[in-house]
Amino acid sequence: MASEKSKIIYTLTDEAPLLATCAFLPIIRTFTAPAGVEIVTSDISVAARILAEFSDCLTPEQQVPDNLAALGKMTLLPDTNIIKLPNISASVPQLLAAIKELQAKGYKIPNFPEDPKTDEEKSIRTRYSKCLGSSVNPVLREGNSDRRAPPAVKRYARKNPHSMGEWSQASRTHVSHMHGGDFYSSEKSMTMTKACDVKMDLVTKSGKTIVLKPKVSLLAGEIIDSMYMSKKALCEFYEKEIEDAYKTGMMLSLHVKATMMKVSHPIVFGHAVKIFYKDAFTKHAKLFEELGVNANNGMSSLYEKIKTLPESKREEIIQDLHACHEHRPALAMVDSAKGITNLHSPSDVIVDASMPAMIRVGGKMWGADGRLHDTKAVIPESTFARIYQEMINFCKTHGNFDPTTMGTVPNVGLMAQQAEEYGSHDKTFEIPEAGIARIVADDGTVLLEQNVEEGDIWRMCQVKDAPIRDWVKLAVNRARLSNTPAVFWLDEYRPHEAELIKKVNTYLKDYDLTGVDIQIMSQTRAMRYTLERVIRGKDTISVTGNILRDYLTDLFPIMELGTSAKMLSIVPLMAGGGLFETGAGGSAPKHVQQLVEENHLRWDSLGEFLALAVSLEDIGDKTGNKKVKILARTLDEATGKLLDNNKSPSPRTGELDNRGSQFYLAMYWAEALAAQTEDKELQAFFAPLAKSLIENEQKIADELKAVQGKPVDIGGYFVADSEKCKAVMRPSPTFNAALKAARG
């Protein structure tokens, strides 16, 4: 056995991934222990993050460490190996629900101050803000991203294509975005020639100087941007598009990313709510203010707030809200059976997943009548909205994609060290008063400035030089290793990207590019070029900034594979370690609901299987531990076999689910280890396990199926009971006994 133990840190997150982990951990531990690899867990669920933040309010027994901060530090070490599952990036309504559950479970954490007034409330709000939105990924992503569909996964999708809707040339579906007054149109950018500290301030028309951000330390070579979205232009845009949809009989949908753009997009979302329901918001303005209604939290929050009112008043408001629908277009639904619309909650419709889902079914979304309809997809910011329109145009002309023949589009994404827009939330402000928004260097020089009005959203973004160099290196490596053309999706007319292009051209010179096809194209051209290749079965690497990384790594996988859960998602950490993300998708809250109601978990753990294999491979490469390398190789074989034999979870209750799929992975993995002859110790260890799983295959499959169809209790949503989860997620006594026997 190997002398020194290597460590994989396995994150515990939320919802479906956490449940899947509950079943998977005993399997992983059984397989990795004989190779000297230890699996250590780290709870970074939204509940654990809240508890870590409010330790001072808890009893000593209730206190938990700040795991996220510890992991963040570890990403800066060369031998760190983390497997990261998708976690909740909480919107305010999700955070409120988590707080409520924790309080009900006896944790004396404070209420979330929605409208903080006193200093104490402001401090609590600031502390809770650390748990809001996308707050895990930016801490752990100390590297750029490499996301792709492994060949076995692509082969599987070609053999077992998922359903695709039909695209008609007569489809009226389209994307509506702003043509002025948005971030794109106001962007200014520059590259720092030397390191310095800057501040963000606002010189108001009334002559005051308000410091919004006292200090941002910048490095030489760093690119910084300043941009704003005009409230007036945004509201006019909404008025126009809502009116257009109404007049032309189109359904309306809004697509934002309020989780990652946690300061700007809730505001963008809130204006849509206020304008859609303008009459009711105007009539009840005073009362809504008194009740603390915040449109940024969606209609579900408004309905919650008015619950406290006397019935007659509440009825009046509900009627007024309903009356708004009479002269408004139909709204796309998140759940038509429950009457949950697109404007219900800012975290219900997340653009990276919602737009591909719409395109996949032929450009349609669900209406209140429970049917699919063409839709006007409103994506206010034009910067990247146009890529979707380009794909829609393509589908209208060529029909929908064919998963059996289409090429693949891997992505190399710039995201390290909170690069670009997704790292801007601590530098994003809703402007309190008209004036000049400025980025000012410590020597008093005004670096960038713009005129802003009250309510505009102003932000500064940054991307450091080292991540850009690393991104170019990753792109060249991927292009060379996979012998695939790579396209940098960069628009020379966008100031930020003009700066990036200069750097990309410079850093590309560091490489011998003989035989490597690398091009730079604007986003719409890159999309067109890639799609022309895709339908001819040709592969093209997209090399993009942070937002397109997010968008494209759902968009193409959802067309190619039916879901982004099947993606290999690697973050080579710049300090030398590895962060292995599982898939590229979210935490699928709907899956938990199905488990609780019917004891069927449709979540596909393929992303975990793929991540574990590359994580083991990384350890094997770094330590030279041959046993670990064999584990990685045989796991890949097992995953391939799992796909070939169609043992992925079914969405239908009563059929194979996540637990069954994990059992088959374990069986194939043990079989592959028993069959190899390179390492006799491993062979001897796994032969009895393989035998027992093969002999009991039917019995285990039956035990896993027998439990389905009935409701189960997991003891909570944000803080599920770990014993109850174990009981639900490990229901086969025969499988459990086989694993236990192997561990000895």
Ligand SMILES: NC(=O)C1=CN([C@@H]2O[C@H](COP(=O)(O)OP(=O)(O)OC[C@H]3O[C@@H](n4cnc5c(N)ncnc54)[C@H](OP(=O)(O)O)[C@@H]3O)[C@@H](O)[C@H]2O)C=CC1
């Ligand atoms: N890396 C991260 O940490 C990420 C976290 N998130 C968070 O996840 C939550 C939900 O996000 P959202 O973007 O709506 O995406 P979802 O997780 O709801 O995914 C959208 C749909 O994709 C399918 N899907 C996703 N993952 C799997 C899987 N492993 N197995 C099978 N099907 C899958 C499901 O389709 P079907 O219903 O047909 O089964 C699901 O309904 C939010 O809290 C969000 O903040 C989002 C993105 C990434």
Ligand SMILES: O=C(O)CCC(=O)C(=O)O
């Ligand atoms: O961090 C998040 O909220 C989501 C991350 C995401 O969607 C992605 O990286 O693809």
Ligand SMILES: [Mg+2]
């Ligand atoms: Mg994403």
